Amino acid sequence: MAVTRAEVARAAGVSPALVSYVLNDGPRPVSADARARVLRAIETLGYRPNRVARALRQSRTNSIAMLMPDHQNPHFAELAQAVEDEAFAADYVLMIGTTANDPERERSYLRSFLDRQVDGLLLISVGGRPDLDLITGASIPVVLLDRAPAGSDGFSTVVIDNARAAELAVQHLLGHGRRSLVCLSGPPHIEAVRQREQGWRRALSAAGCAASPPRNVTFSRDGGYRAVQELLAEGVPVDGIFTTSDAQGIGALRALAEAGRRVPEDVAVVSFDGTEAGRYAQPVLTSVAQDVGTLARTAIATLRAQIEAGQTAPVHEVLVPALRIGASCGCHAGS
Amino acid sequence: MAVTRAEVARAAGVSPALVSYVLNDGPRPVSADARARVLRAIETLGYRPNRVARALRQSRTNSIAMLMPDHQNPHFAELAQAVEDEAFAADYVLMIGTTANDPERERSYLRSFLDRQVDGLLLISVGGRPDLDLITGASIPVVLLDRAPAGSDGFSTVVIDNARAAELAVQHLLGHGRRSLVCLSGPPHIEAVRQREQGWRRALSAAGCAASPPRNVTFSRDGGYRAVQELLAEGVPVDGIFTTSDAQGIGALRALAEAGRRVPEDVAVVSFDGTEAGRYAQPVLTSVAQDVGTLARTAIATLRAQIEAGQTAPVHEVLVPALRIGASCGCHAGS
DNA sequence: CCACCTCCCGCAACCGGCTCCGCTGATCGT
DNA sequence: ACGATCAGCGGAGCCGGTTGCGGGAGGTGG
Numbered sequence: 187m188a189v190t191r192a193e194v195a196r197a198a199g200v201s202p203a204l205v206s207y208v209l210n211d212g213p214r215p216v217s218a219d220a221r222a223r224v225l226r227a228i229e230t231l232g233y234r235p236n237r238v239a240r241a242l243r244q245s246r247t248n249s250i251a252m253l254m255p256d257h258q259n260p261h262f263a264e265l266a267q268a269v270e271d272e273a274f275a276a277d278y279v280l281m282i283g284t285t286a287n288d289p290e291r292e293r294s295y296l297r298s299f300l301d302r303q304v305d306g307l308l309l310i311s312v313g314g315r316p317d318l319d320l321i322t323g324a325s326i327p328v329v330l331l332d333r334a335p336a337g338s339d340g341f342s343t344v345v346i347d348n349a350r351a352a353e354l355a356v357q358h359l360l361g362h363g364r365r366s367l368v369c370l371s372g373p374p375h376i377e378a379v380r381q382r383e384q385g386w387r388r389a390l391s392a393a394g395c396a397a398s399p400p401r402n403v404t405f406s407r408d409g410g411y412r413a414v415q416e417l418l419a420e421g422v423p424v425d426g427i428f429t430t431s432d433a434q435g436i437g438a439l440r441a442l443a444e445a446g447r448r449v450p451e452d453v454a455v456v457s458f459d460g461t462e463a464g465r466y467a468q469p470v471l472t473s474v475a476q477d478v479g480t481l482a483r484t485a486i487a488t489l490r491a492q493i494e495a496g497q498t499a500p501v502h503e504v505l506v507p508a509l510r511i512g513a514s515c516g517c518h519a520g521s
Numbered sequence: 522m523a524v525t526r527a528e529v530a531r532a533a534g535v536s537p538a539l540v541s542y543v544l545n546d547g548p549r550p551v552s553a554d555a556r557a558r559v560l561r562a563i564e565t566l567g568y569r570p571n572r573v574a575r576a577l578r579q580s581r582t583n584s585i586a587m588l589m590p591d592h593q594n595p596h597f598a599e600l601a602q603a604v605e606d607e608a609f610a611a612d613y614v615l616m617i618g619t620t621a622n623d624p625e626r627e628r629s630y631l632r633s634f635l636d637r638q639v640d641g642l643l644l645i646s647v648g649g650r651p652d653l654d655l656i657t658g659a660s661i662p663v664v665l666l667d668r669a670p671a672g673s674d675g676f677s678t679v680v681i682d683n684a685r686a687a688e689l690a691v692q693h694l695l696g697h698g699r700r701s702l703v704c705l706s707g708p709p710h711i712e713a714v715r716q717r718e719q720g721w722r723r724a725l726s727a728a729g730c731a732a733s734p735p736r737n738v739t740f741s742r743d744g745g746y747r748a749v750q751e752l753l754a755e756g757v758p759v760d761g762i763f764t765t766s767d768a769q770g771i772g773a774l775r776a777l778a779e780a781g782r783r784v785p786e787d788v789a790v791v792s793f794d795g796t797e798a799g800r801y802a803q804p805v806l807t808s809v810a811q812d813v814g815t816l817a818r819t820a821i822a823t824l825r826a827q828i829e830a831g832q833t834a835p836v837h838e839v840l841v842p843a844l845r846i847g848a849s850c851g852c853h854a855g856s
Numbered sequence: 857c858c859a860c861c862t863c864c865c866g867c868a869a870c871c872g873g874c875t876c877c878g879c880t881g882a883t884c885g886t
Numbered sequence: 887a888c889g890a891t892c893a894g895c896g897g898a899g900c901c902g903g904t905t906g907c908g909g910g911a912g913g914t915g916g
Contacts, residue, residue, distance in 0.1 A: 188659075190901095190902060190903085191902065191903065192902080192903095200865080200866085201865070201866045201867080202866090202902090202903085203865075203866060203867080203868095203904080203905075204864090204865065204866080205903095206903070206904060206905080207865090207904095207905095210904080212904085212905080213904085213905060213906085214863095214864075214865075214905085214906095215863075215864075216864075216865085217863080217864060217865085220864080220865080232658065234632070234635065234636050235636065235902085235903070236577075236636070236638065236901090236902055236903065237633075237636040237637045237638065237903095238573060238576050238577045238582065238637065238638045238901090238902080238903090239577050239871090239901070239902035239903040239904090240902080240903055240904080241573050241871095241903095242571075242573045242574050242577050242871050242872065242873090242901090242902080242903075243870080243871050243902080243903050243904050243905090244871085244903090244904070245871075247573065249616075249637075256602060257592065257598040257599070257601045257602040257605070258595075258598060258599065258602060258797065260593075260798075263592040263593060263598045264592070264593065266592045266617075267591060267592040267593060267619065270592070270617065270618070270619055271619075274618070274626070274629075274630075279616055279618070279633055279634075279637065280616065280617065280618075281584075281614055281615065281616050281617075282601075282605065282615065282616075282617055283605070283609070283614070283615075284602065284605055284606075291609070294609075295609075297569070298572075298614055299614075300569070301569050301570065301571070301572040302572045302573065302584075302614065303571065303572065303573045323567065324523075407797065407798075407801050411801075436801050437801060439801075439803065440801050440803070443803060462593065462742065463595075463742075463798065466742050466746075466771050466772060466774075466775050467803075468774065468775070468778055468802075468803035525871095525872060525873085526872065526873060527872080527873095535895080535896085536895065536896045536897080537872090537873080537874095537896090538874080538875075538895075538896060538897080538898095539894090539895065539896080540873090541873070541874055541875075542874095542875090542894095542895090544873095545874080545875095547874085547875080548874085548875060548876085549875085549893090549894075549895080550893065550894070551894075551895085552893080552894060552895090555894080555895080570872085570873070571871090571872055571873065572873095573871090573872080573873090574871070574872035574873040574874090574901090575872080575873055575874075576873095576901095577871090577872080577873080577900095577901050577902065577903085578872080578873055578874050578875090578900075578901050579873090579874070579901085580901075
């Protein structure tokens with residue numbers, strides 16, 4: 187069994203309370219002599235306070251939970267890293283649950299995290315009301331990250347301007363003279379997906395082009411790969427592809443390469459996220475970048491304001507997208 | 522404030538103890554009538570047991586912690602996903618700490634996890650004794666994953682046969698007639714890195730080739746990229762590269778492409794990990810695959826045996842590497 | 857010499873659940 | 887009819903901390 191506060195107290199010849207006073211620079215002052223004895227006892231016994239007991243007493247676990255779709259997608263991996271770095275710096279521990287876009291699993295994790303009394307929740311939701319009901323009941327600090335489901339006005343959100351970002355990407359393709367465009371979109375029930383599709387349509391109609399309906403696939407490499415394979419098999423004319431994730435973009439590149447289509451000469455590709463993985467693709471993906479550092483920093487700061495300062499008014503932060511030029515769009519070629 | 526057991530008891534007209542009995546199919550039997558009343562009260566009040574309180578009483582948190590280098594590396598991302606899936610299935614929650622190969626950060630996380638009374642620890646260590654001392658003192662179930670630092674005999678390990686895996690990869694390059702080989706290795710203080718270098722040397726000396734010293738860089742894409750850039754700038758003759766991670770392989774591919782070297786015609790590349798990211802590289806990376814599914818399954822099973830069944834004897838599991846053929850080695854070309 | 861103040865410190869009540877143990881009333885056997 | 891047995895339930899201690907409250911020792915001023 188681990189050494190407890192009581193044993194430290196005994197070793198130092200003081201009461202358990204005093205040990206707490208020393209440890210927390212307690213509510214009460216402690217004499218230099220007693221403090222020294224306690225510190226020495228802590229040192230020799232190797233005492234470490236039990237955070238579970240402390241959490242029970244203080245109703246504060248110093249932990250936050252994050253729900254995200256998966257680890258495989260480079261964008262989410264980068265986001266997880268950025269969030270964890272911020273959490274670590276703020277002395278919070280991060281519990282991660284992946285949902286695999288499964289509402290059942292999301293609910294299960296949500297309940298588990300709430301039961302574990304996490305101080306705050308970072309949610310990249312698969313979307314849908316029922317989950318929000320769960321957190322409303324728990325009245326726990328929440329920040330909706332990366333996506334803001336419909337009906338989430340009551341919660342803080344930190345997102346990129348999805349419609350504008352998509353518009354930027356499509357405008358860029360149009361600027362390269364591409365007219366036979368295809369959009370690889372994400373799971374259709376996600377609000378952010380609909381916003382990106384809206385940006386896609388807006389850019390096309392502004393240019394007087396007909397918008398083919400987006401193809402809804404998963405955000406994964408495999409999703410992009412298969413979608414482009416089908417596209418080509420169907421004989422759809424295409425000289426430009428907008429994918430709503432870098433993972434899809436990487437998958438699309440592979441499918442195009444296998445089909446012997448040159449990028450960007452035959453088909454230009456612009457994707458979404460601006461991940462490092464995209465910068466190492468062949469050719470380098472041109473992508474609307476999400477600043478995951480700012481995303482994470484803002485999200486954690488917002489959460490901390492709610493947890494530590496008791497702020498209750500929801501904050502809505504919208505980040506401005508920036509197009510990161512690579513080689514997949516044709517900027518570096520003659521076109 | 523949340524609903525507590527006492528309130529449920531009051532609402533059901535029973536004692537708090539009864540509520541526990543019902544919830545846990547308690548140590549004592551409960552009459553059907555009382556059980557029904559309790560369940561109804563739980564339902565109407567929306568009661569959820571506080572896991573922190575439960576954890577304090579039971580000295581059991583149903584959580585495990587995993588320390589890994591980072592989220593960016595596709596191999597670790599896949600490993601994290603596999604581990605989390607296993608943990609979720611076993612009703613454990615996973616806390617992830619990334620070390621960025623920083624011993625200080627690793628120690629900090631380690632202490633935090635121990636203080637939080639996690640039931641078990643999954644450790645992809647940056648290596649070095651001091652950390653092992655920390656866990657030895659805590660006498661907590663540990664599985665050393667992916668890497669087994671020197672002096673870790675007392676702990677359970679689940680690793681791939683690193684030397685054999687490297688040997689496989691290098692033999693394959695040699696089999697393609699490549700003789701000017703270069704090895705991009707990892708941080709030199711990691712035991713697994715030394716084992717892979719040993720496999721590299723073994724394969725070369727068995728073939729009667731001189732082994733150039735491995736180049737120690739980080740496991741990242743950037744590490745592979747920069748190493749190959751320097752390599753080429755130095756004018757080192759090279760017709761084959763063995764990278765000790767897929768991330769490095771992806772970086773190497775980019776550097777080679779930028780330098781106008783064709784893969785596999787001019788330079789063959791074989792990497793390590795067998796990630797999905799590698800299968801989407803251009804060309805597809807040939808790689809010695811680590812079965813992350815089995816890795817994760819074995820690790821969690823071992824941990825659970827220690828936690829739930831009190832097993833104490835350390836287990837040493839060594840997985841057999843398998844070469845996954847892609848296009849970067851030349852198998853699909855004429856060579 | 858007494859009243860009073862300061863400085864330290866220990867006692868004990870929590871936080872919310874788990875579970876040992878003892879008590880009650882009913883059932884059963886003879 | 888009466889003691890033994892047993893199902894069903896509640897009281898209370900405990901897990902390991904935090905913290906309000908009160909009290910003792912020593913010093914100061916009147």
